[in-house]
Amino acid sequence: MDAMTPRQRFMAALHNRAVDRVPVASPTSVATVELMDATGAFFPAVHTDGETMARLAAGGHDILGFDTVAPIFSIAQEAAALGCGMDWGRKDWMPINTTSPFAEPEDVRIPGDYLEKPSIRACLDAIGILRHRYGDRVAVIGKVMGPWTLSYHARGVQEFLMDTVLDPDKARRFLEVLMPASLLFARAQIEAGADAIVIADHCTGDMVRAQNYRDFLLPLHKVMNRELSFPTILHCCGKALDRMEYFAQAGFTSYHFESKNDPRESMAIVNGRMTLMGNINNPSTLLKGSPADVEREARAAIDAGVQVLAPECAVPLITPNRNLQAIVQAAAAFGKKRL
Numbered sequence: 001m002d003a004m005t006p007r008q009r010f011m012a013a014l015h016n017r018a019v020d021r022v023p024v025a026s027p028t029s030v031a032t033v034e035l036m037d038a039t040g041a042f043f044p045a046v047h048t049d050g051e052t053m054a055r056l057a058a059g060g061h062d063i064l065g066f067d068t069v070a071p072i073f074s075i076a077q078e079a080a081a082l083g084c085g086m087d088w089g090r091k092d093w094m095p096i097n098t099t100s101p102f103a104e105p106e107d108v109r110i111p112g113d114y115l116e117k118p119s120i121r122a123c124l125d126a127i128g129i130l131r132h133r134y135g136d137r138v139a140v141i142g143k144v145m146g147p148w149t150l151s152y153h154a155r156g157v158q159e160f161l162m163d164t165v166l167d168p169d170k171a172r173r174f175l176e177v178l179m180p181a182s183l184l185f186a187r188a189q190i191e192a193g194a195d196a197i198v199i200a201d202h203c204t205g206d207m208v209r210a211q212n213y214r215d216f217l218l219p220l221h222k223v224m225n226r227e228l229s230f231p232t233i234l235h236c237c238g239k240a241l242d243r244m245e246y247f248a249q250a251g252f253t254s255y256h257f258e259s260k261n262d263p264r265e266s267m268a269i270v271n272g273r274m275t276l277m278g279n280i281n282n283p284s285t286l287l288k289g290s291p292a293d294v295e296r297e298a299r300a301a302i303d304a305g306v307q308v309l310a311p312e313c314a315v316p317l318i319t320p321n322r323n324l325q326a327i328v329q330a331a332a333a334f335g336k337k338r339l
Contacts, residue, residue, distance in 0.1 A: 006067035007195065010139040013307045014196060014231055014254055016275050022302055022309055022335030023067040024328050025277055026060045027141055027198045027233050027256040029314035031073045033092055034321045035059045043317075044088035047074050047095055048118045050125025057130060061138050064321060065328035069134070070141040071126035073314070074119075075200060078145050078181055079153035081117035082110070092317050100156035105173035108154055110181050115188050123185075124192045131193030141233070142194030144185045146201030146224070148217050150178040164212060172216060179220055186228055196231035198256065199224065205239030213243045218250055225251035233277065237313055241265055248273040258312040259285075259297070263304035277308035280327060287316045291326035298330035309335070 002020070004012065009023040036042045041056035057071035076095045080086045085099035102108050114120060123142070130140050145153070151160045151174040163171040186197045201221070203213045225232055234247055235256040247255050248270045255274055257266060259281035266276055279301060280286060285293050298309055309331050315324065 005137050006061065007134075007137055007139040010067045010308065011195060011231075014233075014275060014277075016272065016307060020336070022307070022331045024065070024331050025068040025139075025141065025308045025310045026066050026070040027068075027235055027277060027310055028143070028200070029070070029073040029094075030060050030064060030066065030311060030324060031056055031317065032315065032319050032321055032324070033317050035063060036091060038063055038321075043073070043091050043093070044095065047077070047088055048122050050122045050129060053122050053126035054129035054133070057126060058133065061134075064324045066324075068139040068141050069130050070143065070198075071130060072123050072143040075145060075149065075314075076153070077119040077123055078150060078185060080119040081114055082108070082150070082154060082181065084153055094314070094317070097153050100152075100154055100159070102154040102174075105170065105177045108174070108177045110184070114181065114184060120185060120188075124188055127189055127192040127194050139195045140193055141196050141198060142186070142189035142192075143198040143200060143235075144182045144189070146182050146199045146217075147175040147179040147220055148201045148203045150181060151175055152202070154178060161208065164208070164216060168216075175216060175220055179224065183224060183227060186224075186230075190228075190230055196233055196253070197228065198233045198235050199252070200235040202237055203243075204237045205242060206237070210243040210246065214246050218246050221250035221252070235313075241269065244269040254308070256310060256312075263301050263306050267305045275307040277310045278306065279312045280309065282312055282315055282319070286311055286323045287319050289323065291322055291329070294323050294326035295330045295333075298327055299334050302331070302335045 004020045012019045013023050039059045041052045046053045053071045057069045060066045074095045079097040084097035089095045231253040233254045234252040239260045257278040259279045
């Protein structure tokens with residue numbers, strides 16, 4: 001097979017088609033302090049300025065060598081636009097929302113100028129800048145928080161999880177009122193030039209049972225995938241073997257998964273209904289390990305048939321760039337001519 005461009009490689013693998021080698025992607029943040037220093041684009045300014053955001057994202061391809069660029073580094077862009085209090089963090093600290101001001105789903109209002117809020121506008125501008133910069137050569141990945149994650153932000157994590165038990169109708173109303181915010185932002189990113197959209201929805205096995213995903217979120221994810229009709233990547237942290245069957249039923253193109261899930265077991269469960277990307281460990285391997293450690297995990301994922309290599313989640317900000325580059329080196333060395 002002839003050599004492919006990074007975008008061709010990623011898009012083919014995303015859809016489980018033949019590739020010249022396994023691609024390496026950034027479905028969640030690969031921002032590091034080293035990368036900020038190299039690009040001159042720093043947290044927290046990155047989160048509300050499109051040009052600065054695009055400059056840092058470009059380092060994911062130009063410096064780290066990934067086949068994709070992903071300009072949305074925070075999980076709090078929508079929370080800010082919806083009216084949550086914010087701490088935008090610092091160079092070595094991710095943003096978080098400091099308030100969850102909505103006690104009732106009926107209190108939630110998606111502002112009429114939602115797409116023009118600074119935290120949202122910056123993402124759309126960055127996607128447009130990156131699309132113009134790379135044209136058809138490098139894949140651009142957008143990202144939205146799904147309704148479950150937005151409910152954490154709007155209602156509060158403990159409060160929302162208690163609602164799912166004590167007042168499930170209220171929990172469902174939160175999900176339903178927030179889903180349009182996810183769809184609105186996703187469509188705007190597609191229009192701005194994204195090639196695929198990550199939907200980050202943290203209905204994780206570390207916090208809730210698989211039945212919670214099935215009963216609360218699966219119907220909404222089916223609607224979202226049907227309405228978007230565009231390549232979508234589910235990101236859900238933590239243990240997920242017990243709910244991957246439901247993820248596959250939801251209609252996602254791919255699932256971005258963590259190292260807590262064995263890649264061979266995961267591939268067997270999804271059984272070709274969606275692709276998998278991941279699942280290089282962050283805290284032990286990418287943050288504290290060596291390039292040789294990264295290579296071993298990358299080879300295990302390749303041998304299991306994982307279609308796209310990626311860090312398992314947003315990387316710790318002090319992760320050394322050499323370990324992220326080692327994923328690319330492993331893909332080039334061991335991931336040739338897949339499928």
